[in-house]
Amino acid sequence: MKQQGFFQLIVIVLIFIIILSLFGVSLTSLFNNKTIRENFSVLWNGISYIWNTFLSAPVRILGRLIFDSIKEPLLRALSPN
Structure with a gap:
């Protein structure tokens, strides 16, 4: 698929x-084209700033919460007990 x-x-x-x-x-x-490269550079720097300043920490916390909530049931399901 x-x-x-x-x-x-x-x-x-x-x-x-x-x-x-x-x-x-x-x-x-x-x-x-120099102008296009500069524009994409500005765009990338803006995206990087937003990610590093505002989004990185919440996404990591959310990812850790999801991982922790899935880890235990998955380990129990895979254990040979």
């Missing part, structure tokens, strides 16, 4: 690249 989703993602990416090519967009020129 997961392989089907991965295959669909690859097909979507290929179709997207073909559509860009039909519109005359060069991926090489996009990746080499």
Whole structure:
């Protein structure tokens, strides 16, 4: 089932690249464009700031709570007793 989703993602990416090519967009020129790189750099820095400042700790706490609530029942189910 997961392989089907991965295959669909690859097909979507290929179709997207073909559509860009039909519109005359060069991926090489996009990746080499200084303005686009700077814009993505600003975007990435903003996302990193938000993650590190606001989201990292709550997500870790939530992940630990979920892990701890699943760990004990899972270990009991897997034990040979």
